[in-house]
Amino acid sequence: MSQTAATAAQAKEQKKEPWRDPGAKPYIRIENVTKKFGEFEAVADVSLNIYQGEIFCLLGGSGCGKTTLLRMLAGFEEPTSGHIFIDGADMAGVPPYDRPVNMMFQSYALFPHMTVEQNVGFGLRQESVPRAEISQRVADMLSLVKLKGFEQRKPHQLSGGQRQRVALARSLIKRPKLLLLDEPLGALDKKLREHTQFELVNIQERLGVTFVVVTHDQEEAMTLASRIGVMNQGRIVQVGTPHEIYEFPATRLVADFIGNVNLFEGRIVEDEPDHVVIQSPELGAQIYVGHGVSSPPNAVVWTAVRPEKIQLTREPPEGKFNRVQGTIKEIAYMGDMSIFIVQLESGKMVRVTQPNTFRHAEDRLTWEERVWLSWHESSAVVVIQ
């Protein structure tokens, strides 16, 4: 009984996370793809599997090659070397209009001389779809993106959020198996962006489309993605779920790019399979990490500690590891939490966030106060590069 429950749970898990199943067939296979513009390598030897129904985010700073990779999926650029397979078919030489892929452009690229209705129906008009069916499907799509009543508007008569939804409707009308989204929320203000994020995920789940999203906004990637591929200088640095990327960053760059992080340089002085001890002059204390680290002895490593995982106390905490004293230099009250910048003896500034659990906190920590910083042995991550 419990066994069947366990396998069912496992099956469900695997359905939700197909990349964990070695037997699952990827929907998109990117094999050693390189794209050069002259001498410049925009995308360098990227291999990636993306599965049906995923929202896969390509995340990275500007010029990291994420948009070039997306444009290669759409067919606007051809790889210099390597192969892209979509649904098992090699996409080499297949023009954009013959790919089972649609794209939502960063600028939306709505046709300014067409009405909302004509824009959304454009994809269907390119094929011999009967007129009645076109208007039916356009109407359905417009109600899906909540734009009923706007059929006859021109794009310049719409707000930014409405334009974004027209662009989404237009790119979904042909029922593509794969939708490419280039910074889909980039042009929206913060409030609207949060709202639209969830709407986007809803629509994706309802239609079962695979999304590949390009973004430079880590927050957007975290909320949207089933998996994130972090890119830097044309290469994929790490692929993982938002949780994995945030809690177990593979490199310093990933740790730094996703969220805020405090990095302490140090050397491993005690290397055991179940724990390591790191001597960090920068921190001015020894760091105890509750997991083994595969690194050459005496190598320079960085310990990454997220601001929210550090506790601030006036009294010295227990134990002799993972604790250090400092002086509060800056406090930023954010409402739900406060950000403290604490200066250590070494001069290093450490960022700490503390939730504002109580409305009337008496005896609040204040500027120039001496405090103890400490964290649990499982909170820190050691990165080598």
Added chain:
Amino acid sequence: MKLGGRSLVIGIPWLWLFFFFLIPFVIVLKISFAETQLAVPPYTPLLQWTQDQYLQLRLNMGNFLFLLKDSLYLEAFLSSLKVAGVSTILCLLIGYPMSYAIARSNAAWRNILLLMIILPFWTSFLVRVYAWIGLLRNNGLINNALLALGVIDEPIVMMNTDFAMYIGIVYSYLPFMILPLYSNLEKHDNTLLEAAVDLGSKPFRAFLQITLPLSMPGVIAGSMLVFIPAVGEFVIPRLLGGTDSLMIGRVLWDEFFSNRDWPVASAVAICLLLVLVLPIILFQRFQMQEAGGSAKRA
């Protein structure tokens, strides 16, 4: 102070138009209602004191009636419109691909190509038309070259034909088609075409559905700039066209300088203006719509 500056800025073009457009127009209008006489100036005044104390205004409608009666003028008008229309279409057919190619070339090339379009303006218009005579006449460059190559046995008559006239007009007015078209096409957002192709449209269909409709303001502006001056064109038909090519500009010239019939010539000029004002008004209205649209967009 602010008001003064503003009136000055607006006032200068107003004064310009007043002195160099409105006043000449009123003078021409006045002459068109006068009668010819052998005198200096060669027309009668409109206002005259009669023997008593009456100030008499005499409007002679005869000139306009004469234009209607004599079929020469109507034919000249129609043939001018036809020549201008055909030239405009030819300019559009040649100019559109050129503008498109320039707009699509990379930035360094673009300026060179544009310069090459504008370059002919640096020589006198008349010199360029005479150069065409040198090319087209019976013992001109083209005929001599073809004769030398043995392609033809005797020179092709090109000078003083409609063919030569169209070449001259299209050649002279092509830049006026290309420049507004280019400035429109150059602003086009390439991602619109990418979006169209992404949605399943083959490149040529994407051009027809996206680029062509969006370039209509440029097409209309260019066509106006070619059509309007081409209707009244005088020099090119005179120099390149045949003696039988009937253009209203030529009729106008003959009336003024050969017949010295200023009133009839003025009437022709007024009618020409009326014929041309209509498309200008249409163009203006179109531009207003465009401006309204983009204002809303902003």
